[in-house]
Amino acid sequence: MDPNLRREIILEHYQHPINRGLVDDEHYEKANTHNDSCIDNIDVMMKITDGKVEDIRFDGEACAISTSATSIMIQTLIGKSVDEVKEIIENYEHMINEEDYRSDLLGELIVYNETYKQPNRKKCALLPFESIKKILAKKEEKENGI
Amino acid sequence: MNRQDFPMLEKDLIYFDNGATTLKPKCVIDSMVEYYSSYSANAHRGDYDISQKVDQMYEGVRDKVKKLLHAARSSEIIFTKGATESINMIAFGFMKYQLQKGDEVLITKAEHASNVLPWLELAKDIGIKVHYIPLNEQHELTLEAVEKAISPKTKVIALAHITNVVGDIRPVEEIGKLCREHQIYFVVDGAQSVAHLPVDVERFNIDFLAFSGHKMLGPTGVGVLYGKYALLEKMRPLCFGGGMNSIFSSDGTIEYKDLPTRLEPGTPPIAEVIGLGRAIDYLLNIGMDQIHQYELELKRYAISKLEQLDNITIYNKDSQGGIVAFNIDGVFSQDAAVYLNHYHICVRAGNHCAKILKDEFKIQNTCRISFYFYNTKEEIDKLIEVLQKSKDIFKIIL
Structure with a gap:
């Protein structure tokens, strides 16, 4: 990918992230994730209706990579089924960790396909996805009545 | 320089x-390599030459720390893993048995986690209250604010000498005086100060001081707890085992060694203590x-x-x-x-x-x-x- 285009996409989502700001609505499930290095701190909330992601919102303080990744993640996941979400997360994690992945599933998230070159930023790129995984786990726990 | x-x-x-x-000067690194390569033995153990050399070197560092801090005696210097362990020993080995429910510990919001969490945990344990002395507009602590925060219930004031974000130097000598007047234990976190300016525990009336070796040219894994002798005498070890006992038998008789060894259970970080000693020489030389x-x-x-x-x-x-x-x-x-x-x-x-x-x-x-x-x-x-x-x-x- 052209580095200028990559930078442009990341910067646009960093400076103008979509769906920033949480809402008070019990139909959303919420999770907080923060970076071990104690800097990035993001709250994510997701609403799933009939097995599909209807909405995701976020808030928090984070670096350019974390913030933009959250925004692009939200853009990519809205409208997808829970199974598709899981598949996207799996492939995204593979990409960040330099393993084989399907780029056709990831949309604009492929702007992070060279993040592995800065190992200290991998966590930043993965951070918002941790929240989604937590939310899905909570949801499954509820459905299974655990 | x-x-x-x-x-x-x-x-x-x-x-x-x-x-x-x-960072570490080469002489500190060399002193540790020398221990491992030319007199590597345990401390306080053998009657052979190299073991005695270990004792001399190890105990010699206690004297160096005493000199650095202007402490009254070497047995007031306890080697620990670092400032964090030192403050935990103060809270859970001493204050836990000296304080009562409702007693107040004064700290500030600029303290490092290691001078906040032990007190918050102790509060959960025994019901003491942790209060934050307000900082001024520059996020610094003034003597007036400390004076105002003291109540008849205040039993401990625990402060960083220099804070690790704002970098203000607290007026420890004056706060020490206040503590003496009000019979308050004065605990000082010296992690950011001992390596950077002169510290005089006697003149500042410090009851307990904690700091880490690696923030003062020394190696990781070693730090110091200073305490006034009479107070350390009342401190209960948090770990029990080798090195610190003098007698124990199957009928339950146990006797522990005198200070400072009683508070240094297990084989100490010998190489690290030796490295710390070399670092102190280096600092005092400048x-x-x-x-x-x-x-x-x-x-x-x-x-x-x-x-x-x-x-x-x-x-x-x-x-x-x-x-x-x-x-x-x-x-x-x-x-x-x-x-x-x-x-x-x-x-x-x-x-x-x-x-x-x-x-x-x-x-x-x-x-x-x-x-x-x-x-x-x-x-x-x-x-x-x-x-x-x-x-x-x-x-x-x-």
């Missing part, structure tokens, strides 16, 4: 994260006053230069320690640190383990520069040059 003594400084590196840990004056000069120089940039916010212009907390306007602190790293400049980004200071700063995170005597004005000039062109930051970091 003395840059040639530091192997790390041979690299293309500007190291401004001395509040986290300092002079603690000289180190402080030079760092202050660096800090003032850095502030004067940073103030000329229009895109930098500084949070602690006036503090007297060698620490500068700042942000590049509109840039998240971690992004700024990654940007500086691109030019081999090491600074810390985040909340620096002072997680409740955000209540005071109104912002979560900052970049922190923390100087030591081997930093130079030329390094600051290079930092300024890089910050000047930081409009290009996203071209560099993305």
Whole structure:
């Protein structure tokens, strides 16, 4: 990918992230994730209706990579089924960790396909996805009545 | 000064994260290698020559620490894993048995986690109250604020001598006097001060002092707990086992050794203590006053230069320690640190383990520069040059 285009996409989502700001609505499930290095701190909330992601919102303080990744993640996941979400997360994690992945599933998230070159930023790129995984786990726990 | 003594400084590196840990001079590294390669034996054990040499070297460091702190006796010096363990020993080995429900411990919101969490945990354990002495507009602690916060219930004042984000030097001598007048235990976190200016535990009336070796040219894994002898006598060890007992038998008779050994269970970090001793020699040879004056000069120089940039916010212009907390306007602190790293400049980004200071700063995170005597004005000039062109930051970091 052209580095200028990559930078442009990341910067646009960093400076103008979509769906920033949480809402008070019990139909959303919420999770907080923060970076071990104690800097990035993001709250994510997701609403799933009939097995599909209807909405995701976020808030928090984070670096350019974390913030933009959250925004692009939200853009990519809205409208997808829970199974598709899981598949996207799996492939995204593979990409960040330099393993084989399907780029056709990831949309604009492929702007992070060279993040592995800065190992200290991998966590930043993965951070918002941790929240989604937590939310899905909570949801499954509820459905299974655990 | 003395840059040639530091192997790390041979690299293309500007190291401004001395509040986290300092670099090590070659003599410190060599002293540890020498222990492992020419007299490697346990301490307080054998009757053979090299074991006796270990004892001499190990106990000799106690005398060096005593001299550094101006303590009354060597047995007031306990070797620990670091400042964190030292403060935990004070809270759970001493205060737990001396304080009662409702007694107050005064700290501030600028303290490092290791001088906050032990007290909050002790509060859960035995029902003491932890109160925060208010800071002034510069996020610094004044003597008046301490005086005002003292109540008849106050039994402990626990403060960093120099804070690790704001870098203000607390008036410990005057606070020590107040503590004496009010019969309050005075606990000082010296992690950011012992390596940077003269400390006199007797003159400051400090009851307990904690610090870490690796923040003062020494190795990781060793620190010091200083306590007044009469108080350490009442301290209960948090660990029991080898080295610290003198008699035990199957009928339940147990006797522990005298200070300081009683509070150093298990095989101590011998190489690390020896390395710490060498570091203290090195520091005293330069002079603690000289180190402080030079760092202050660096800090003032850095502030004067940073103030000329229009895109930098500084949070602690006036503090007297060698620490500068700042942000590049509109840039998240971690992004700024990654940007500086691109030019081999090491600074810390985040909340620096002072997680409740955000209540005071109104912002979560900052970049922190923390100087030591081997930093130079030329390094600051290079930092300024890089910050000047930081409009290009996203071209560099993305």
